[in-house]
Amino acid sequence: MSYFNSFLVVDDDIDVIELMTSLLAEKNTKLLTARSGKEALEVLKKDPSIDLVITDIRMPDMDGIALLKEIKKNTPNIEVIIMTAYTSLSYAISAVNLGAERYIQKPFQLNEMQLAIKQVEDKLKLRKENQSLIEKLEHAKQELENKNEKLNQLDKLKDEFISTVSHELRTPLTIMKEFVSILLDKISGGLTEAQEEHLHAVQNNIERLALLINDLLDITKIESGKLNLAKTETDLGSLIKDVVSSFETPARKKEITLTFDSPSFPPVIIDPGRIVQVITNLIGNAIKFTPEKGSIGISAEKNNDYIEISVADTGIGINSGDFEKIFNKFEQINRLAGSGAKGTGLGLAISKRLVELHGGSIRVESPVTPDGKGSRFTFSLPLITNIPEL
Amino acid sequence: MSNKKILIIEDEEEIIIALKLRLTSSGFNNISVATDGETGWNKILDEKPDLIILDLIIPKIDGYEVCKRVKESSSTKHIPVIIVSAKGMVKDLDKALSLGANDYLIKPYDWKLLLEKINKYI
Numbered sequence: 001m002s003y004f005n006s007f008l009v010v011d012d013d014i015d016v017i018e019l020m021t022s023l024l025a026e027k028n029t030k031l032l033t034a035r036s037g038k039e040a041l042e043v044l045k046k047d048p049s050i051d052l053v054i055t056d057i058r059m060p061d062m063d064g065i066a067l068l069k070e071i072k073k074n075t076p077n078i079e080v081i082i083m084t085a086y087t088s089l090s091y092a093i094s095a096v097n098l099g100a101e102r103y104i105q106k107p108f109q110l111n112e113m114q115l116a117i118k119q120v121e122d123k124l125k126l127r128k129e130n131q132s133l134i135e136k137l138e139h140a141k142q143e144l145e146n147k148n149e150k151l152n153q154l155d156k157l158k159d160e161f162i163s164t165v166s167h168e169l170r171t172p173l174t175i176m177k178e179f180v181s182i183l184l185d186k187i188s189g190g191l192t193e194a195q196e197e198h199l200h201a202v203q204n205n206i207e208r209l210a211l212l213i214n215d216l217l218d219i220t221k222i223e224s225g226k227l228n229l230a231k232t233e234t235d236l237g238s239l240i241k242d243v244v245s246s247f248e249t250p251a252r253k254k255e256i257t258l259t260f261d262s263p264s265f266p267p268v269i270i271d272p273g274r275i276v277q278v279i280t281n282l283i284g285n286a287i288k289f290t291p292e293k294g295s296i297g298i299s300a301e302k303n304n305d306y307i308e309i310s311v312a313d314t315g316i317g318i319n320s321g322d323f324e325k326i327f328n329k330f331e332q333i334n335r336l337a338g339s340g341a342k343g344t345g346l347g348l349a350i351s352k353r354l355v356e357l358h359g360g361s362i363r364v365e366s367p368v369t370p371d372g373k374g375s376r377f378t379f380s381l382p383l384i385t386n387i388p389e390l
Numbered sequence: 391m392s393n394k395k396i397l398i399i400e401d402e403e404e405i406i407i408a409l410k411l412r413l414t415s416s417g418f419n420n421i422s423v424a425t426d427g428e429t430g431w432n433k434i435l436d437e438k439p440d441l442i443i444l445d446l447i448i449p450k451i452d453g454y455e456v457c458k459r460v461k462e463s464s465s466t467k468h469i470p471v472i473i474v475s476a477k478g479m480v481k482d483l484d485k486a487l488s489l490g491a492n493d494y495l496i497k498p499y500d501w502k503l504l505l506e507k508i509n510k511y512i
Contacts, residue, residue: 163479167447170476171402174498178408181501187415210498217478228480 003124006030006047010040010055010067016083016106020054023113037062041070050078052120056106057084057091065095072099077127079120083108155224162220166213173213177206215346219329222353229271229357236300236307236381237262239272243279244298250287257295258283265302268381274354275381281347282311282377289315289375305383306360312376317366326364327352355379394512395420397439399430399456400474401448409443412501418508427451431459434466441512443504446475446486454489461490470511474499 007029009020017033024031032047034040038061044050053071057064068080082095085106092103101123102116180203182188184196191199221227244260251258279298286296294314301308318326329349355362359382366375396418400406406423413421422437424430426449434442434456442460446453453473460466470492475482478496486494493507 167476167478170478170497171405174476175402175404175408177498178405178412178501182408182411187411206498214478221479 003121003128004029005049005051006032008032008034008040008043008047008050008053008055010034010037010053010059010064011083012036012056012059016056020113023110024117027117036060037064037067037070040067044071044075044078051124052079052081052117054081054083054117057082057095065091065098068095068098068100079123081116081120083113159220159224162216166217169209169213173206173210177203177210180206212346215350218350219346219353222350222357227357229274231269231271233267234270234272234275236268236270236275236309237264239276240279240298240300240309243276243283246280247283247287251296254287254290255293256287256290258298259295260298262300263302265300265307266383268307268383270358270381275358278351278354278379279309279311281351282379285347285377286311286313286315289313291315302383303380306380307383308378308380310376310378312368312374314369314374317368317373318364318375320366323364323366327362351379355381358382392417392512393420394418394440395422395437396441396443396508396512397422397424397430397433397437398443399424399427399448399453400443400445401425402445405445412505416505425449427453427456430456434460434469438466439469441508442469442471443508444471444473444491446473446477446482454485457486457489457491472504472507472511474504 004027007024007027009017009024009031010033011017011020012035017035021031021033030049032043032050034043036059037055040053040055041062044053053067055064055067062070064082064084068082071078071080076099080100081102081104082092082100083104083106084091095103101120104112104116180199183191184199184203218227240260240262244258247258283296283298290296290313296311296313299310299312327348329346352362360380362377362379364375364377368374368376396413398406398409398421400409400423403425406425410421410423422433422439424433428450430442430444430448431451433439442456444453444456448456453475457471457473460469460471467490471490473486473491473494474497475486475494476497483494492511495504495507
């Protein structure tokens with residue numbers, strides 16, 4: 001297979017034309033001829049498929065160098081081989097400088113001309129391959145761009161959908177919550193102990209649904225980069241103390257000892273609401289997964305430029321193989337077989353992202369007790385004041 | 391027992407019932423209700439309530455606009471407006487507060503918290 005479409009041989013010497021004709025016949029490519037530079041230009045104008053011009057230098061009307069200049073000016077992709085009886089090196093140099101592919105001295109050996117044509121062919125072949133690669137790349141790029149655009153649209157749709165659904169869910173939830181709490185507050189009459197217990201179950205699950213809606217909205221906001229932190233100088237110690245005391249009642253119910261140790265450290269620049277959310281999630285999980293009469297220890301200490309907050313429990317612990325998984329969305333490993341204690345599956349994923357938005361990180365260790373139980377979640381918050389805005 | 395007048399602007403019938411039940415059992419007997427923004431705005435002008443509990447997504451005139459009108463008119467701008475809405479995005483909150491709303495509760499709201507806020511402004 002030839003990479004040439006057609007050749008043009010230009011020479012005022014009919015012998016050369018004939019020689020070249022027989023030489024190129026085997027190439028199975030269309031061959032055109034011209035007897036002068038001017039005629040060559042005419043032929044080139046008529047036939048745009050020409051990709052190789054083999055021309056003599058000295059010809060009537062227009063010489064080969066002038067022809068080369070014209071060709072390279074208008075159609076730089078057409079390759080040119082110059083042949084001449086001139087022995088002057090300066091011709092050769094100026095021909096190559098003007099963009100001729102090869103310079104061949106007459107009389108030439110046949111194999112010399114064949115080699116020259118072969119080299120031009122290789123160059124054409126490479127150029128065609130490059131061209132097709134570029135086209136493929138362009139095509140793939142276009143396809144990627146289209147897909148990306150489609151994904152962006154889908155993502156936007158998902159955000160809108162979740163936001164709308166969440167809001168639509170809130171109204172019936174409000175009505176349910178309000179009437180259950182009206183019943184529990186005995187505004188519409190007394191309740192038996194069993195009725196009260198059942199209504200508490202309803203109330204707890206309404207709270208769970210409300211939390212799920214909030215978590216869904218949060219994760220959607222975080223993933224679409226729309227969650228902005230409202231950072232302010234905060235006394236982290238007293239913030240943690242408040243969260244810990246809000247868990248005293250559920251801890252007491254399971255006879256779990258809840259302790260908080262914290263040395264004093266300088267105020268940090270954080271979004272207090274979001275950090276409360278993280279600590280609440282960690283202590284809530286710890287209470288959920290710690291059996292009765294266990295203990296949960298919360299601590300905060302300075303470690304270089306960070307403050308590290310830890311929540312350690314004496315629960316069943318976590319397999320090291322699950323350490324990464326638990327921070328994924330909707331990932332709930334079976335920490336307490338048969339237990340009804342279930343969350344939304346979003347708490348740790350949200351906590352991780354909230355900590356990262358603050359420029360910190362979160363990790364888990366397990367087991368943490370000498371008898372091979374428990375887990376400890378530790379997250380860090382930078383002490384520096386110039387946290388990059390994310 | 392309080393004779394302070396509270397206007398509820400809310401289009402969900404059952405939320406109105408729950409709110410009225412809670413308000414009356416907390417001693418507020420002077421309660422007025424509007425189920426769309428236009429009626430709400432007219433009642434604000436006619437009845438001059440002492441406090442407004444306002445939903446954002448309501449027919450005819452939305453809650454933002456009602457809030458804006460209350461806070462722009464010299465005869466009503468002193469009336470406290472507590473937004474109680476299912477819209478829970480920060481931008482919703484920011485918008486309502488920038489229009490002059492005194493407080494904002496996201497549905498499902500906690501009654502004790504709402505009562506605390508009512509008592510704070512009345």
